[in-house]
Amino acid sequence: MSEEKQKNPVKKEIMRMPAEIRFSDQLEALKSIDEGDKPESWYLSPSRVNDFIVGREEPIKMKKGNKTVEVFITRKFYGNDIMIQRAIASLLSDRPLLLIGEPGTAKSWLSENLTAAICNNSLNVIQGTAGTTEDQIKYSWNYASLIANGPSLEALVPAPFYNCMKRGEIVRFEEITRCSHEIQDTIISILSDKVLAIPELPPPNDIVFAQKGFGVIGTANTRDRGVNEMSSALKRRFNFETVHPIKNIKEEIELVSKETEIFLEKAGIKRQPDLDVIELIVTTFNEMRNGISAEGIQVAKPSVVMSTAEAVEVSVNSAMYSHYIKNEDMNANSAVINLVGSVVKDNYEDLDKLRSYFNVIIKKKAEDKGKLWANYYDARDYI
Ligand SMILES: Nc1ncnc2c1ncn2[C@@H]1O[C@H](COP(=O)(O)OP(=O)(O)O)[C@@H](O)[C@H]1O
Ligand SMILES: [Mg+2]
CATH class of the missing domain: 1.20.920 (Histone Acetyltransferase; Chain A)
Structure with a gap:
């Protein structure tokens, strides 16, 4: 037994893995049969993304080492399958997507699984609260480095929008309508121009142009104070999809x-x-x-x-x-x-x-x- 284990016999395990790790075998299996047209920046083609969300009846046969294994693609979201197709189409056309509905209808779960299938990374998340600041959305500074060396890329601490624009990935903005108006509206210009300005930095680092594949999936609960308070300018930039409780x-x-x-x-x-x-x-x-x-x-x-x-x-x-x-x-x-x-x-x-x-x-x-x-x-x- 290792020294560590002797000292600590209680087994510790990670409680919850992100969807792309939890379902990595399913994503890999879908990738192995993926011949559909797809935007270059997407991990899977749109129809395989759809399969990942709604599941497939037949398992996929996939080579693993020198064995052939069968991988079942499980249904992740129960409900309106056409809504899923529309949501994928919205992201294909570079339109941000807003999933609205009652709490507990799997808006966050759907957003996590969509980003897992499209970017193979669902961890670019902003949790909207009354205290969310612009720093947590765009970028902030390492103050020790800022004071020592002045504003520079080394002193910049990236937040999800900065990262996703650079890498061409999807930002998940959870509970966006819990953020104050001012904070919500700071993303309007990014959504329209696909550009993030960093006025503190000298050129050419003062502007980040979004790479292809950059997108936003927001969620908002209709029960909380909220969705109505989104400014009309911001609303216009999103495609709205209502997620209903499961009827069946x-x-x-x-x-x-x-x-x-x-x-x-x-x-x-x-x-x-x-x-x-x-x-x-x-x-x-x-x-x-x-x-x-x-x-x-x-x-x-x-x-x-x-x-x-x-x-x-x-x-x-x-x-x-x-x-x-x-x-x-x-x-x-x-x-x-x-x-x-x-x-x-x-x-x-x-x-x-x-x-x-x-x-x-x-x-x-x-x-x-x-x-x-x-x-x-x-x-x-x-x-
Ligand atoms: N239509 C659905 N399809 C799949 N899972 C669902 C559905 N509705 C609710 N769930 C369950 O609810 C859980 C949490 O939902 P969540 O995404 O946190 O809800 P919301 O963000 O809408 O409040 C999911 O992990 C899943 O177990
Ligand atoms: Mg949620």
């Missing part, structure tokens, strides 16, 4: 079970997600989000979003709770126990809405549909 319950179940399976596997837990229990969770999310049950009964909508991202969390929490605390598979009890924290944040009226959803809707399903739903109904005391 079957697709949502598939996604939640896939994500739960990946989580269990990563945690080294030898249990499988339970599709029946996931159906209970997803149905609850779907019906409370839409304000109507499958039977056509009105449901009081809680003040929270009830997003698919949170359905994934409830499912994962339920599996973790069952395994580590109860030493059993996920079940109706652990689903209800872990549902509460998602539905009820700081508004206690939502607790009543959840109780009444169980007392009316789940009660009816328990009567009509049998044991699975009856177990779920019986677990309502945990709410």
Whole structure:
């Protein structure tokens, strides 16, 4: 055992890899069959980028060393496939893209996967907040070097716009509408002229011309203070795509079970997600989000979003709770126990809405549909 391991027997691992590393085998497989026309600066051609996002039915056979392996291209985004094609077309025509929608609808996830497939690098990210400064968007200075030697390229600390313009890559601007107006508008001239001025530097370094391939994918949540406040000048420069919550319950179940399976596997837990229990969770999310049950009964909508991202969390929490605390598979009890924290944040009226959803809707399903739903109904005391 190495000295390091003896001192520290707890295993440390990176929690989350960027999409281009996590799915590197899929990107490589798509590259190996990529014969489509593509802009030179793109890693994959647009139709292979589309495959990467929506998946392929048939696996790709690829040579690895002296073996041939089959690589499945998994679906990354569930929903409107035409929207994905439009989003790719927008980036092809050098138009910045703005993904807007409710929280938890996979806007960031989609932006990460698009940039992974187009640039093989999804890490050029600006996280928009009320405190975002121009320095964090364009460039800043290493003050020690600046004071010692004056403004020079060595003293310049690049930020995502500078880097991406130089390299011809895509900047991801997360939650752009959380930034102040002034900060949002500092990118207008870059988007129109594709030029970044650095007035502090002498020529020829006082101007960065964007290389082909430079682009922007912004995201914005419609729930937060926001998207309306973007200036009309900035709005005009973006193509807007609205990302809706998943409508199809079957697709949502598939996604939640896939994500739960990946989580269990990563945690080294030898249990499988339970599709029946996931159906209970997803149905609850779907019906409370839409304000109507499958039977056509009105449901009081809680003040929270009830997003698919949170359905994934409830499912994962339920599996973790069952395994580590109860030493059993996920079940109706652990689903209800872990549902509460998602539905009820700081508004206690939502607790009543959840109780009444169980007392009316789940009660009816328990009567009509049998044991699975009856177990779920019986677990309502945990709410
Ligand atoms: N339509 C969808 N397709 C794929 N994953 C989704 C979808 N909707 C929600 N998710 C799940 O939500 C997670 C997080 O979404 P995220 O990108 O953070 O949402 P947003 O940026 O819209 O708030 C994703 O990692 C995925 O597990
Ligand atoms: Mg996001």
